[in-house]
Amino acid sequence: MDADLILVGGGLANSLIALAVAARDPSRRILMVDAGAPAGGHTWSFHEPDMNEGQRRWIAPAVACAWRGQEVHFTKFSRRLRTGYASLTSQSLAGAVAACPSVTRIQARADRISAECIETDGNRTLRAPCVVDGTGRVPEAYMALGWQVFVGIELECEAPHNRAIPIIMDARVPQHGGYRFVYTLPFTDRRILIEDTRYTDGAVLDDADCAAAVGAYAAARGWSGAEVRRERGVLPVAMAFDAPAFWAAAAGGAVPVGMRAGLFHPVSGYSLPLAARVAEVVAAHPGDTEIVFAAVRRFALAEARRQSYLRFLSRLLLRAAAPEERRKIMEHFYRLPDALVERFYAGRLTLADQARILIGKPPVPIANALACLRERPLLHDARRKRGYDGPAVLAEEQAL
Ligand SMILES: Cc1cc2nc3c(=O)[nH]c(=O)nc-3n(C[C@H](O)[C@H](O)[C@H](O)COP(=O)(O)OP(=O)(O)OC[C@H]3O[C@@H](n4cnc5c(N)ncnc54)[C@H](O)[C@@H]3O)c2cc1C
Incomplete structure (x- = not known):
């Protein structure tokens, strides 16, 4: 061995x-x-x-x-959360x-x-x-997927950027191509990672467009300096x-x-x-x-x-809302209490949390939301595509 x-x-x-x-x-x-x-x-x-x-x-x-706290920004409100990152x-x-x-x-x-x-x-x-x-x-x-695509550029700024904590979502940017936001991590007083992120239907990442958006975001804040690192991501969103x-x-x-x-x-x-x-x-x-x-x-x-409820939220985000309307769902979500937001990211939502997320003025048309309730139709599509191994799957389902 x-x-x-x-x-x-x-x-x-x-x-x-x-x-x-x-x-x-x-x-x-x-x-x-x-x-x-x-x-x-x-x-x-x-x-x-x-x-x-x-x-x-x-x-x-x-x-x-590590940082103490984080921020989110939407067109209608900004918020500082106590949650460490x-x-x-x-x-x-x-x-x-x-x-x-x-x-x-x-x-x-x-x-x-x-x-x-x-x-x-x-x-x-x-x-x-x-x-x-x-x-x-x-x-x-085995999945039905949407995508979160992004380009991140780490800058060594010529002067302090004056950011102390991460911005998890800055959605005050134009929403073309899906839910779009900028994410920033201030590693030192001059070093900052800026990511332009989009929730899209396809796994296509337009590197040049995202990089240009990062440049514009940095320029608007007066951050100039040398690019020291770049990363790109095409992350799955599971429906x-x-x-x-x-x-x-x-x-x-x-x-x-x-x-x-x-x-x-x-x-x-x-x-x-x-x-x-x-x-x-x-x-x-x-x-x-x-x-x-x-x-x-x-x-x-x-x-x-x-995670079945979280996959339902992904379907709401990607199927119930038109690309330019997806921001409203996240905006609605980020008005909820810190502890609930923390449980969402940790994958530990309670039943009360799940109800709370859906209560209130719906950010998407009700009929669209109802059409997203069931996961099974998407699973059937996936099974059909790969040729369904009925007995083995049924045995696993019964073991659950
Ligand atoms: C740019 C980017 C940023 C992300 N940021 C975050 C984040 O902030 N937080 C978070 O939780 N998630 C993040 N993710 C999502 C996810 O956590 C990462 O994709 C993570 O790296 C997945 O871990 P993994 O070990 O499954 O796969 P990977 O980290 O991709 O590791 C797979 C490894 O397998 C190796 N490999 C592949 N095939 C072979 C082979 N045949 N033989 C030997 N080696 C092989 C590859 O070289 C690679 O090193 C990010 C993803 C990306 C792409």
């Missing part, structure tokens, strides 16, 4: 697994295999209440920046993983991934009792997810985690909070692939069920 645990992919999900496992049992030998170099120029952020205290403790070495960067995450003596990282592409081993592009076979697949590809065949079918098809293989397992927030497309929880599930099960698969599958199916 080459390790106790092989992590295929060294992105967010598997890096968090490495940290959680190393924190819980430093004697468990981990081999992380990634096709790319460790520091890829990403930023991953989370709202502080997304994590419990234990998670915050083992993630702390990977946190590059924090970011990991590729460098800080890779550094935290590299500091774990039990983790070895190698650069290789896995051409074949199975429950017992992987075959790399260098014709090596690497074996471990447990193999985890965190290669990042979203299981689109429907056939999780039972996905897990039925994955059975017998390596343990899928992260985006690969559809483990992300259906509305925001963010995966960090769920990745932290899955990391703890893996750390708590020091067994072989079959044992870890069963534990992660149990967690993921329960989570997929809990």
